[in-house]
Amino acid sequence: MRPGHNSKRFSWLTIYAVGYMLFLYAPVILLPLFAFNSSTIIAFPLSGFTTEWFTVLLNNAALGESVENSLIVAVSTAILSTLLGACAARASARYRFPGQRGMIAFIMLPLVLPEIIVAVALLVLLMQLGLSLSLWTVIGGHTLICVPYSIAILSSAFHGLDRSLEEASFDLGETSWGTFKRVTFPLVLPGVISSLLICFTISLDEFIIAFFLTGTDATLPVYIWSQLRFPTKLPSIMALGTILLALSVILLILAEWFRQRSAKRQGVEASAAGGFL
Amino acid sequence: MQDKPIIELRDVIKRFGSVQALNGINATIREGEFFSLLGPSGCGKTTLLRMIAGFEDPTDGAIVIDGKSMQGIPANRRPTNMVFQSYAIFPHLSVAENVAYGLKKKKLSKAEIAAEVDKALSMVDLAGYGRRAAHELSGGQRQRVALARALVMRPKVVLLDEPLSALDKKLREQMQVELRQLQQSIGITFILVTHDQEEALIMSDRIAVMFEGNIAQIDTPEGLYRRPVSKRVASFIGVMNFLDATATGQDGTGLSLDIPALGKVTVPPSHVPEGMAAASVQSIGVRPEMLTILFDGKDKAESETTGKVTGTSYYGDMTYYTVALNGVGAPVTVSMRNTAGRSVLPVGSPVRVGWGAESIVLFE
Numbered sequence: 001m002r003p004g005h006n007s008k009r010f011s012w013l014t015i016y017a018v019g020y021m022l023f024l025y026a027p028v029i030l031l032p033l034f035a036f037n038s039s040t041i042i043a044f045p046l047s048g049f050t051t052e053w054f055t056v057l058l059n060n061a062a063l064g065e066s067v068e069n070s071l072i073v074a075v076s077t078a079i080l081s082t083l084l085g086a087c088a089a090r091a092s093a094r095y096r097f098p099g100q101r102g103m104i105a106f107i108m109l110p111l112v113l114p115e116i117i118v119a120v121a122l123l124v125l126l127m128q129l130g131l132s133l134s135l136w137t138v139i140g141g142h143t144l145i146c147v148p149y150s151i152a153i154l155s156s157a158f159h160g161l162d163r164s165l166e167e168a169s170f171d172l173g174e175t176s177w178g179t180f181k182r183v184t185f186p187l188v189l190p191g192v193i194s195s196l197l198i199c200f201t202i203s204l205d206e207f208i209i210a211f212f213l214t215g216t217d218a219t220l221p222v223y224i225w226s227q228l229r230f231p232t233k234l235p236s237i238m239a240l241g242t243i244l245l246a247l248s249v250i251l252l253i254l255a256e257w258f259r260q261r262s263a264k265r266q267g268v269e270a271s272a273a274g275g276f277l
Numbered sequence: 278m279q280d281k282p283i284i285e286l287r288d289v290i291k292r293f294g295s296v297q298a299l300n301g302i303n304a305t306i307r308e309g310e311f312f313s314l315l316g317p318s319g320c321g322k323t324t325l326l327r328m329i330a331g332f333e334d335p336t337d338g339a340i341v342i343d344g345k346s347m348q349g350i351p352a353n354r355r356p357t358n359m360v361f362q363s364y365a366i367f368p369h370l371s372v373a374e375n376v377a378y379g380l381k382k383k384k385l386s387k388a389e390i391a392a393e394v395d396k397a398l399s400m401v402d403l404a405g406y407g408r409r410a411a412h413e414l415s416g417g418q419r420q421r422v423a424l425a426r427a428l429v430m431r432p433k434v435v436l437l438d439e440p441l442s443a444l445d446k447k448l449r450e451q452m453q454v455e456l457r458q459l460q461q462s463i464g465i466t467f468i469l470v471t472h473d474q475e476e477a478l479i480m481s482d483r484i485a486v487m488f489e490g491n492i493a494q495i496d497t498p499e500g501l502y503r504r505p506v507s508k509r510v511a512s513f514i515g516v517m518n519f520l521d522a523t524a525t526g527q528d529g530t531g532l533s534l535d536i537p538a539l540g541k542v543t544v545p546p547s548h549v550p551e552g553m554a555a556a557s558v559q560s561i562g563v564r565p566e567m568l569t570i571l572f573d574g575k576d577k578a579e580s581e582t583t584g585k586v587t588g589t590s591y592y593g594d595m596t597y598y599t600v601a602l603n604g605v606g607a608p609v610t611v612s613m614r615n616t617a618g619r620s621v622l623p624v625g626s627p628v629r630v631g632w633g634a635e636s637i638v639l640f641e
Contacts, residue, residue: 167332168365172379172430173353182378186369 035238053239066223077142077203082195085150093158111148119212133215141209146199157191283308289338300490313469313477316487358427359436364419373407397429437469517562518609527555538602557641565612567636571629578631
């Protein structure tokens with residue numbers, strides 16, 4: 001190998017990597033930039049610093065309501081999907097039953113199904129059943145698309161669990177419920193937290209299903225979309241985006257920190273414990 | 278009392294779907310003995326152990342522990358505790374919490390639990406390790422924690438599922454001796470599952486040799502080695518030379534044989550298995566150490582034959598020779614201690630091989 005060859009390739013790779021990161025994150029960086037810009041028009045050059053748009057947000061009752069709706073939906077979806085996902089993941093990891101592969105494949109299908117199709121199908125079904133649209137129908141739709149993610153995350157957690165640990169607990173006089181509480185749950189907890197977090201995030205920013213299935217109570221993405229029609233509202237939408245961005249980053253860092261800590265306590269390589277970061 | 282039965286297995290049958298894993302196992306394990314289930318992988322020994330523990334239900338037959346049928350009694354209510362092959366140390370708990378795990382279900386005070394845990398840990402030579410995390414332990418230490426966790430429950434029977442197979446050779450040999458000594462000092466019945474015949478011989482009071490879901494023989498280590506009931510058992514335990522033989526008669530002095538490779542011999546009645554008819558003898562077995570190479574003209578044996586060295590394996594303390602006897606049949610293995618002044622014979626050397634009638638095992 002020629003000595004210069006390696007460094008040359010390395011420099012091209014660096015340029016590519018930097019370009020790639022810019023492409024990924026430049027639009028995101030525009031968000032806080034315009035959120036603190038004093039002009040109502042979203043364009044360069046920047047005119048001055050202000051926190052006015054954040055004050056506008058605070059005094060917006062409709063926004064407050066949509067945030068509340070979104071939190072209700074996202075938290076319910078996260079809990080429901082993780083619960084259902086945990087049951088399916090454990091069953092697929094622990095037992096062998098007829099039709100198992102087909103069944104798991106069917107549960108995972110919404111992962112690749114176009115969301116618009118799921119949304120329309122659900123809307124038609126609900127109409128046929130004569131059910132009225134509410135936050136509950138949104139929760140149902142979100143759970144449907146979140147369960148596959150939850151199963152994917154929790155499967156690795158349950159597959160990594162040595163079966164003899166549960167047998168040892170049982171052998172030492174513990175009941176099935178006690179074994180779950182004292183052995184199984186603490187060991188899959190990092191996976192459970194990952195699943196809760198991913199499902200929460202997916203549900204929080206999901207638009208299509210929420211748009212179709214929501215009744216009078218708009219979720220946050222639906223509210224934001226409805227506000228885009230008014231150009232004067234744009235800067236405050238930027239401010240809202242900035243807050244959401246900061247929150248998600250903090251949330252993800254917290255979750256990863258927690259996962260690594262618990263993996264370290266168990267003596268497992270953090271990377272082998274099924275992390276998503 | 279040593280002869281009181283602690284576990285009785287009566288016609289235990291286990292089927293997995295259409296596969297018959299165990300075909301009617303009958304055995305009695307006595308209180309306080311070290312009992313081994315020995316066999317190649319897939320012989321059903323682990324299934325049998327798991328059924329005693331309560332992780333599997335027998336398809337048919339009965340398992341009786343300490344006089345009580347275990348029918349319908351789950352693992353968490355049986356007087357048995359298991360040391361798993363993977364040790365199954367709870368990774369999120371410390372050593373002391375692991376050992377105390379089962380005690381939480383018993384109604385003991387915190388101080389009593391701590392005392393029990395300390396006692397169990399010092400029993401397995403791990404005093405002072407209580408606060409360590411599970412992942413800070415070596416393989417041998419994990420094995421000891423698993424043992425302490427089982428012993429602290431004061432079970433009637435400790436079940437060990439290939440507990441030493443994950444350890445390196447030196448540590449394994451050390452643990453074999455330690456486990457045996459521990460078992461003898463506390464007097465609890467141990468049942469060991471292993472595929473390692475040497476391990477079973479070193480540790481056990483009695484061994485059940487299993488093949489394909491059946492027990493082929495239950496005996497003491499010495500009985501198993503000296504009087505195997507079949508060629509299969511004989512070749513599974515140690516090395517055995519098999520030679521063709523035909524019976525020429527049977528009377529009060531014993532059973533007369535013509536062994537082409539060795540010569541004519543009369544096996545004394547005490548060495549003929551009960552109920553074995555002379556006509557059914559097809560072959561004989563003789564262990565490598567029961568054959569002797571007679572090094573100089575003065576060496577004498579009860580009987581002798583001649584042969585030629587066709588190969589040697591040097592083990593330091595021993596040399597294993599392969600010797601073609603009288604030019605008949607396959608060569609046999611002869612083991613000789615490398616005592617002072619005795620050098621390894623080169624391949625091709627003609628040798629005299631000594632043997633005795635009492636070393637001969639008869640096979641049908």
